[in-house]
Amino acid sequence: MSTEDKVTIQKMPTGVPGLDEILGGGLPEYSFNVIAGAPGCGKTTLAHQVVFTNATPARPALYFTVLGEPAIKMLRYQQQFRFFDAAKLNTAIRFINLSHVVLEKDLNAVLDEIVKEVEGASPGVVVVDSFRTVVRKAQMGTAELELQGFIQRLALHLTSWQATTFLIGEYVEGEIRDNPVFTVADGLFWLYQQVERNSIVRKLQVMKLRGQISVPGLHTFRITADGVQAFPRTFGLTGRVAKARNRPRLPCGIPELDAMLGGGIPEGDSLLVAGPSGTGKSVLATQFIAEGLRRGEPGIVAIFEERPEEYAGRAAELGMDFAKPQQDGKLSIIYLRPLDLSVDETMREILDAVERTGAKRVVIDSLAGFEMALAPGFRTDFRESLYRMIGALTRTGVTIVSTVEVAETFTELALSPYSISFLSDDIIRLRYVEIDGQLRKVLMVVKMRAGDHSKDIREYEITSEGLRIGERLTGYHGLITGVPDPINPMVRDSEEAPGTQDIKE
Amino acid sequence: MNMVTPAIRDFARRLVALEGSRAESPVTGGSEVVRVCEKLRLPLSKLAGDAGFRSLMSRAVALAKAEIPSLVAVQVRADGSMEGLDGSGHDQDMRVNGQAGIVVVAQLLGLLVTFIGEPLTLRLIRDVWPNASLAGMNTGSDEVL
Numbered sequence: 161m162s163t164e165d166k167v168t169i170q171k172m173p174t175g176v177p178g179l180d181e182i183l184g185g186g187l188p189e190y191s192f193n194v195i196a197g198a199p200g201c202g203k204t205t206l207a208h209q210v211v212f213t214n215a216t217p218a219r220p221a222l223y224f225t226v227l228g229e230p231a232i233k234m235l236r237y238q239q240q241f242r243f244f245d246a247a248k249l250n251t252a253i254r255f256i257n258l259s260h261v262v263l264e265k266d267l268n269a270v271l272d273e274i275v276k277e278v279e280g281a282s283p284g285v286v287v288v289d290s291f292r293t294v295v296r297k298a299q300m301g302t303a304e305l306e307l308q309g310f311i312q313r314l315a316l317h318l319t320s321w322q323a324t325t326f327l328i329g330e331y332v333e334g335e336i337r338d339n340p341v342f343t344v345a346d347g348l349f350w351l352y353q354q355v356e357r358n359s360i361v362r363k364l365q366v367m368k369l370r371g372q373i374s375v376p377g378l379h380t381f382r383i384t385a386d387g388v389q390a391f392p393r394t395f396g397l398t399g400r401v402a403k404a405r406n407r408p409r410l411p412c413g414i415p416e417l418d419a420m421l422g423g424g425i426p427e428g429d430s431l432l433v434a435g436p437s438g439t440g441k442s443v444l445a446t447q448f449i450a451e452g453l454r455r456g457e458p459g460i461v462a463i464f465e466e467r468p469e470e471y472a473g474r475a476a477e478l479g480m481d482f483a484k485p486q487q488d489g490k491l492s493i494i495y496l497r498p499l500d501l502s503v504d505e506t507m508r509e510i511l512d513a514v515e516r517t518g519a520k521r522v523v524i525d526s527l528a529g530f531e532m533a534l535a536p537g538f539r540t541d542f543r544e545s546l547y548r549m550i551g552a553l554t555r556t557g558v559t560i561v562s563t564v565e566v567a568e569t570f571t572e573l574a575l576s577p578y579s580i581s582f583l584s585d586d587i588i589r590l591r592y593v594e595i596d597g598q599l600r601k602v603l604m605v606v607k608m609r610a611g612d613h614s615k616d617i618r619e620y621e622i623t624s625e626g627l628r629i630g631e632r633l634t635g636y637h638g639l640i641t642g643v644p645d646p647i648n649p650m651v652r653d654s655e656e657a658p659g660t661q662d663i664k665e
Numbered sequence: 666m667n668m669v670t671p672a673i674r675d676f677a678r679r680l681v682a683l684e685g686s687r688a689e690s691p692v693t694g695g696s697e698v699v700r701v702c703e704k705l706r707l708p709l710s711k712l713a714g715d716a717g718f719r720s721l722m723s724r725a726v727a728l729a730k731a732e733i734p735s736l737v738a739v740q741v742r743a744d745g746s747m748e749g750l751d752g753s754g755h756d757q758d759m760r761v762n763g764q765a766g767i768v769v770v771a772q773l774l775g776l777l778v779t780f781i782g783e784p785l786t787l788r789l790i791r792d793v794w795p796n797a798s799l800a801g802m803n804t805g806s807d808e809v810l
Contacts, residue, residue, distance in 0.1 A: 167782025279727060313716045320720035320776070321711070322728075562731070 172324055175213025175243060176206065178390035178508070182364075182379050184372040187347065187464040190322050191370070192315040194341055195289075196331040197351035202362065202383050203232065205241065207287050209387045210326065213245045215252035219284030221297070222277055222323075223255045226262050229535045231255035241387045242368065254281065262294055267310040270294060275317055281406045283323050295341065308340035315344050336367075348372040352378070359535035364390060380502040391504030395552060403428055403585075405610055410521065410559050412444070413451030416629035417588075420605050420614035425586060427520075429610065430550045430560040432583075435590030439601055440622045441563035443478065444588070445523040447626045448561050449491070450480040457520035458490045460513045460558075462506070462531030468493035471525075478626050492517050496530075503536050503545035506530065507552055514556050522553060526563040550583050568592055568642065585609040590620075593642050599652035602633060604640070669728075669768075669775040677701075677771035680790070683797055699750050702773065704793050712781075712789075718764030719745035725773035732772075733765040776784060 171186030180186045186209070187193070195203045207223075215221035225231050234255070238244055249255075278286065288294065294617050295307065318325045327341065333350070336342050348368035354361045362381050366374040381390040409424030418424045425431050425448075433441045449459040471493055472482040485491035490515045495508055510522065524530060531542050533607050538545065553560055562584070568591060587606040592599050603620050605613040616632040617639045636644035684697040691764075702722065709718045723741040730736045739749035750766050777786040788803075 165782065165784045167780070167785070241727070279723060282727065312714070316713055316717040317720040318719060319780075320724045322724065322776075539696075 166401050171372070172210075173213055174206075175209045176381075176388045176390055177386075177393055178379075178381070178395075179364075179388070181392045181395075182366060182375045182390055183369065186372045187324060188369070190319050190324055192319060192325045192344065193347035193349065194327045194329060194331075194345045195349050195351065196329050197389045198332070198353065199330055201351040201353040202381070202388055203351055204229065204289060205238070205383055206349075206388050207289060207326050207328055208234075208238050208241070211253055211285055211287060212245055212248060214285050214324075215248055217251050217394055218285070220281055221253045221285035221287065222253070222281055222283045223253060223256060224258045224274065224277075224286070224288045226288065226290055227293040230259075231257060240385070242385055243387045258288075258294075260391050267294075267306065267313045271310060271314055271317075274314065278318065278321050278323060282321065282646075286318055286323045286325045286330065288326070289328040290330060291327035291341065292331065295329075304340070308344075311340050311344045313622075321550040342368070351381075354537070356535050356537045358535075359514075361535045361537060362463065362574065380504050382505055389505075389508075391502060391508055393504060395504055395507060401612070407610065410448075410457075411451055411455075412561075413447035414444070414627050414629060416618070417444075417603070417627070420616065421586070421608065421619070422611055422613055425559055425561070426610040428554055428557050428607075429585035429608065430554055430562065430583065431586040431588065432589045433561060433563045434515060436568040436592060437565055439590035440620075440627050441565070442474075442525050442588060443622055443626055444590075445525050445561045445563055446480060447476050449521055449523055450475065450478075450482075452521040453482075453485050453490060458517040459485075459521040459523070460492045460494060460510060460517060460519045461523045461525060462494045462496060462510055462530075463525050464496055464533045465526065466495075468495050476618075478624065489517060492519070496533055503534065503541075503549055506533075507549045510549075510553060511556065514553070514558055519558055520561045522558045524560065524562040527564060528565045539552075547583055586613075591640070591642060593639055593644055595636065595644060602639060603627075603629060667767055668779070669771045673774050673778065674767070674771045677767050677774055680794070680797075681767050681770060683794060696750050697768060699747055701770050702747060705773065705789075708789050708792060709777075710745075712780040715745065719743065721773065721776055722747065725769055725776055728775075729765075729768040733768050736765050739769070769775070 169387075170189040171180075172189050173181070173186050174180055195206060197203050211221040211223060223231070225234070235249075239246065258270060258273060261270050274286075274288075315325070320661040327345070329341070331339075336348075342348055345368065347366070347370070350365045350367050352363045352365070353361060355564075362383065363378040363380050364381050366376070367633070375392055375394050379390055379393050379395050381388055383389075403426075407427045409418070410427055411418045411424040412421070434443055435441050445461075445494055447462055453460045461471065466474075468486075472486070474648075475482045482491055482493070486493065494509055494513055496509060513519065514522065527546070531539055534542070550560065550562075584607070586608045589604050589606050591602055593602050594600075601620055601622075602617050604617045605615075618629050619630065619633045620627050622628075633639060635647055637647055638644040680701050681697045684700045706718055709721060713721060719741060722745050726736070726739055726741050730739065736749075739747060741748070742748055747769070750769070774786065774790075777789070781789075
């Protein structure tokens, strides 16, 4: 059978950001699905979101409640979500209580009741919440075959009546085997709520989905006032764009550094600023953003270690006004909630901000803070996650400056504690050097993928206006070890290094 | 939703006409529409079971009723057979053997096309009516069956 001969299975939107991508485009229309998971993992919220997204007066949704959470409580709590639309109640969405039928009668009566309601309303979406309750009651004195027959008849009828169905149940994974519900289901979506040390991480898995290719594995999701938002774990892995060699350069607000970079940072690059604490990594990144704002280029700063007002306050001390650009929508300082983040939601947040502000420049300050903000389980995949995040961000065309703290050693020139230098197109290394009893700072451009760069090692200082870079530091060898020796042993502290004099003026 | 294209409707009309051209079957003893549906019972029961056939028929009748209100008295019995189309109903007005009944067949075919696609639907029909000339017939999509 050729591709053209195959039946087209239409896909229904879930209304859950990110979930359609995980499902391979949406939910297969007329499919019979199970949403499973422990109490509190978001099953009902997910179902409600699907229902409110798809229900119309012509193709309403029927929401059967069974013993679990009664409709009145659902309505009380679910209306707190933004997707809740009271105008749809009793027109596009109908709640039907099946508790009495389940309690007093048998499976046939339950089926008859559902069939009667479905044939009367011709719904596009049907939810049974909780189906586990139906089955548990039925299992008391009901043969397994009878139960299987009930589930199969229910699935057949709802599909024949062109309804996309969701059975919600509090299942544990050990129940997957030999459970007729899972055998009959076209789609099986499992929601988890994992405790990782003191952090909570929500994840979902598409365990089964007939008729289309979904993204395998565990995907993180979050429940906010907007409802469920899912973060596909393959986000950022596809569609890298080729970069032209002669791209425009983005000046970073420090003319000497721009000269060292050959005119600035190539547009669309990811630049890593590495150095130990106190060497001015954040100052450099702040100047990069400020220069962009000065040129009318919107920017985004993702921070993890301090709050936006503190960050803007530090910029103000350097003479940079970050308050007005924020008010004007030109600058977004994203403070990401620490301790239980996933990389995927961080990525989504930054990408949404890029789209919202039209940002050309992005600063991630710092990668160490980012790592600390992640839930413990995600820290083990940090390197791979950074690879995806930087890929996804640069694909949008933005230029990224990330800062990373490296422990200073006096035997090697470390570039990053994460072995991520291959992720960066360009690397600037800041480091301390001990010269004549003083702790001085030097800067060097280690790598630039797009072309030549200065090979100089230059001394610099952090002033009230930002980084000031002096001349090339000559007269020493072994500068990158941090403990250089004078080439001419007669050179002493009284003979200032060439660059230093400039800086102090 | 179920999209019954003009081609599917024409297809249904030709199947009903095909049955009409034959001697009355002792199986149903009624209208051509009922005979078409009854002939589809066996292959559809194989595919969906008896309950599934009943569900498909009830859905097709419900969709047809929405389109042709005069079909209001047509019912699907528990075994999936139809009542009210074969002239056995009490109300003579409900004996809708002509154009209205064809809509039921068209809706049933439309459901099949929705669920299993045109090629398999046509293959199923060819199995039921092997001598019927369906060459060049299509159900309305871009492809020619």
